[in-house]
Amino acid sequence: MSADSIIPFAFVSLPVRGALIHLSQSWVRMQRDHDYDALVIETLGHAAAATGLVAQSLKFDGAITLQIQGSGALQMLVMQCTSDLDVRGMASMDEDSVASSFAELTDNAHCAITVDAGERPYQGIVAIEGESLSSSLENYFDRSVQVPSHIVLVANENVAGGILLQQMPGQPIDEDDWNRLRFLLETLTATDFDEATGLNLIRKLFAEDDVRVHESRVVNFRCRCSDQKVEDVLKMLGETESHAMLAERDSIEVVCEYCGEKRSFDPVDVSRLFAGNVVTGPDSVQ
Ligand SMILES: [Zn+2]
Structure with missing residues (x-):
């Protein structure tokens, strides 16, 4: 099985660059501890592919986060990809709501993309419109980033994939060519990835065009959680609250x-956490 990857490419005769993303192992891993229904799997998979493609398209050092916050069936969806292409993501649902389409799932929801490259994070609002995340993102690229783009995203429980095509700044393209590329993109399905991957899939999709393919980049599932971050959350919660929680259970x-x-944090761990820098060893001279 080929490793999860993003392959950047460019059209030789058209002022358009693109990238193909194909996630399988990382995508399956992301779903491991969850029990998502088909619609959530599709939406989360689209988010995974899109976030990877956006991360690849930017020159930055940090992480980008796509976040949807809703009040209906979908409560929260977070997808994060670092500039090293480490990806992670999750969705949480309202158990009592049902949704049968992307529009229903994201009714009244807000979507934002945050680029965190150290000093000052930049956040762009993505208006949720159309029948999928890809049409919302296309509009986002047109309006916020001002780079005319075509994006197609496909996902099932085994594959999350997609292609992003972007016009080169300042180089006009014939409208017919641009529309033809959109038409070709729209033929992409999740099952295409079963038959051809990487270079072969790009060649198959754009058979009439001369496409120059650049070196592929590996995408990994990698979480950024740590003992330290969880301890910080407990510290924010406070000593009283933490001990109150322990009164009801062992840890x-x-x-x-x-x-x-x-x-897990038992009473000894919690006491240690709030003891701060007090040295209590035999060498203590307090
Ligand atoms: Zn984690």
């Missing part, structure tokens, strides 16, 4: 929603 268990890692 506080914190499960990472992204990777499923369990961390």
Whole structure:
């Protein structure tokens, strides 16, 4: 099985560059500890492919996060990809709501893309419109980033994939050519990835065009959670609250929603956490 990857490419005779993303192992891993229904799997998979494609298209050092916050069936969806192409993501649902389309799933929801490259994070609002995340993102590229783009996203429980095509700045393209490329993109389905991958899929899709393919980049599932971050959350919660939680059970268990890692804190751990820098060893001279 080929590794999960993004392949950047460019059209030799058209002022258009693109990238193909194909996620399988990382995508399956992302769903491991969750029980998502088909619609959520599709939407989360689209988000995974899109976030990877956006991360690849930017020159930055940090992480980009696509976040949808809703009040209907979908409560929250977070997808994050670093500039090293480490990806993670999750969705949480309202158990009592049902949705049968992307529009219903994201009714009244807000979507934002945050580019965090250290100093000052930049956030762009993505208006949720159309029948899928791809049409919302296309509009986002047109309006916020001002780079005319075509994006296609496909996903099922085994594959999350997609292609992003972007016009080169300042180089006009014939409208017919641009529309033809959109038409070709729209033929992409998740099952295409079963038959051809990587270079072969690009060649198959754009058979009439001369396409120059650049070196592929590996995408990995990798969570950014750590003992330290969970301890910081407990510290923010406060000593009183943490001990109150322990009064009801033997330990506080914190499960990472992204990777499923369990961390547990017993009374000794909690006391240590709030003891700060007080040295209590035999060498203490307090
Ligand atoms: Zn984690």
